[in-house]
Amino acid sequence: MSAPNEPQAFTDPAYWKNFFAKRKTPFEWYGDYNSLSKVMEKYLKPSDKFLQLGCGNSELATQLYENGFHDIHSIDVEPSVIADQTRKNKERPGMSFAVGDAAHLEMADGAHTVVIDKGTLDALLPPAAEPADKAIVTMMFDEVHRVLASGGRYIIVTLAQPHITEFWIDHFFPLKQYILRVQKVENKASGFQMPVFCFIATKMRSPMPNPLPLEVMRSSSIRTDRIQSTDDLKEAILAEQELSQFIFLCAKKLETEVSIDFHGEDPSLGPRYRICVVDNQEVKKIETFAAFVVPIGRMMIGSLALSAKQPLAIIDTPCKMAVLGLGGGLLTAYLVRHFRKARVTAVELDPDVAKIANTYFSFPHSDSRINVIIQDALIHLAETATKPEEEKYDVIFVDVSGSQNAALQCPPPSFLTPEALLNMKNSLKESGMISLNLVTRDSELGKAIKSNIAEHFPTLYAVLSFEDVNEVIVGLKAPKNTLKPVVPQKLSNTVRKNLGSYDDILRSISNIRMVDY
Ligand SMILES: C[S@@+](CC[C@H](N)C(=O)[O-])C[C@H]1O[C@@H](n2cnc3c(N)ncnc32)[C@H](O)[C@@H]1O
Known part of the structure; x- marks a missing residue:
């Protein structure tokens, strides 16, 4: 009573x-x-x-x-x-x-x-x-x-x-x-x-x-x-x-799933961040809790400006992309939503992460253009590297996080070994590119990493962020002087037309710098 x-x-x-x-x-x-x-x-x-x-x-x-x-x-x-x-x-x-x-x-x-x-x-x-x-x-x-x-x-x-x-x-x-x-x-x-x-x-x-x-x-x-x-x-x-x-x-147990979406200027383009409250029914006492903050990687999308296939300009280009590290699935979801002819393979090591993406992030897992593979991405690269050209990728997004406390937070060092970088390169089509999310506060280490990547990708760009510590490194297989330079103004206009007024994508395009070695 x-x-x-x-x-x-x-x-x-x-x-x-x-x-x-x-x-x-x-x-x-x-x-x-x-x-x-x-x-x-x-x-x-x-x-x-x-x-x-x-x-x-x-x-x-x-x-x-x-x-x-x-x-x-x-x-x-x-x-x-x-x-x-x-x-x-x-x-x-x-x-x-x-x-x-x-x-x-x-x-x-x-x-x-x-x-x-x-x-x-x-x-x-x-x-x-x-x-x-x-x-x-x-x-x-x-x-x-x-x-x-x-x-x-x-x-x-x-x-x-x-x-x-x-x-x-x-x-x-x-x-x-x-x-x-x-x-x-x-x-x-x-x-x-x-x-x-x-x-x-x-x-x-x-x-x-x-x-x-x-x-x-x-x-x-x-x-x-x-x-x-x-x-x-x-x-x-x-x-x-x-x-x-x-x-x-x-x-108390949540009766319904709670989430808050944060949109950019144009809400019809989908959420930029989604905060999902995930109730673990096993927990009886609150001592700690975890928060996943999953930004939708606009810098990585901006890096597509450098792809030979130019999906930012010609949105209907058939394109084969890989996302290493599924996370909340927002990058993968964005890619299939906006690039109508793109096929995206997402490779994730942890089956629970894939479950979280499906359950809590409205990940469009039933879309036939998405293929989620639960596998160590390094093994996936080693396997893809030996496949025929048509099975290789136009773009590989490397968005794998490592330890939060290490000097190098993203990607884990195992993704930067000569072997891994070689497999990355060999998993790409001849005109392909990698877009790698690099997070380190140690600028010397950042420089050393870029020069390692440059050993395998002769043309290297960095998409710089003004607000954050991360940089997106874009590596192309093609030699430097064989490329047409990107004309930011022209590209901006096309992006605006194709993707809406995504200021942050445009900003990231204007922040693309060639890395010289
Ligand atoms: C909320 S109950 C609390 C009972 C008990 N102390 C407990 O913890 O379960 C309030 C009690 O105060 C008594 N009460 C109300 N007015 C009172 C007063 N003027 N002098 C003494 N007891 C009073 C009620 O009869 C009742 O038993």
Whole structure:
């Protein structure tokens, strides 16, 4: 059973009579002692004299008793729960229960060293509290102040809704006699979506000349942090609540796949980025998560300006392309979408990546012009290199990522060995080209790599990026002086006509530079 959801009714004793009449088994508001002990025990001593306000039929007092705290008096306005609790705990000397009103306590001044309130303040002070409700809570706070011994602790277990936090701080902070601490309880048993907090007000002997410390123990921290102002304390609680809410939402299984597409200027040309939230149903606890950010490789597409087949200019040219490294499949999808006579072979090592592309990136896997091969791309190159000319490629896109932490992030070094480069070259038609995504922050290494590639591809260009560390290296088999130079202006006009106003493709074309060795 979940908690009742009409907060206003909680202030009415008749509500509780009815609530307890219907429910015979204990109902623990915000969890039992097991879930609270880690926080509470820090503020409790076996010699403490406890007063519990609004015990209901909770087993908190019994559990405290079983854990070595033997002086516990509990009150509640509802006689039936007091009768029940008394009967259940009659074998526990030192535990007592009485009908009583938290706003009119019968105990002597300073009679208790600990006052515990689990859910009672939240019940007495609804979000839309009437002045009369507020007056009752003020009286309860005054009474707690009176019956609490110096050094005593008033521990409130609460959902810390903003009106509760504010009322508590506004009452106790100005007294200058309480250290106020707030601690979030790691508590999955509460059944509440909102996190549970303990508010601990520790009473000093007398009021101090200056305000006393405010402290918070955040869930991310193992220590208590000093807080400068009451506003900062409220803010810290809100931040914890937002974090819990976020974790709660993330921990639920997604009912539908969620994705956000980011388009360029012309949405009809398809998405430029797609963010897909992939819910792993096996995961029970969020500790880490991964993000795939898959840009649609406009620089690589721009590199087609250098292909002898000129697909950017003559869009209907039959063309055989290979994409090594499928990723989200966006480059492959783009190529078949825009180059209507192109056939694209995508080679991917990891079958899970292909699954992700199909499932989450709307990869057009059933298009007959696409062939996805799950294979080590190096083996694919070695095999293609020995095939007849017509089975070789016009363009090979090398978009294989390596280690994120290495000096060379893309491609893995194994793609740059003389053997791999030779196989790349031999997998191309005579007029073919490679377009290789190179990511390194080490410019010397970048230079060395380009000179290695130049050993096999005598004509070398780089498509430079102004924003990013990556460069697309274009290598042609044809010797340098046999090529017609690209006329950027002319090509730009054709690209505009063929592919729409793709400024970033045009920009990458204008950033093509010959690499000289
Ligand atoms: C939300 S329940 C919490 C019960 C219990 N502390 C728990 O954690 O399960 C609130 C309790 O406060 C009691 N109550 C309401 N007004 C009260 C008052 N003025 N004085 C004492 N108890 C009160 C209700 O009868 C009810 O048992």
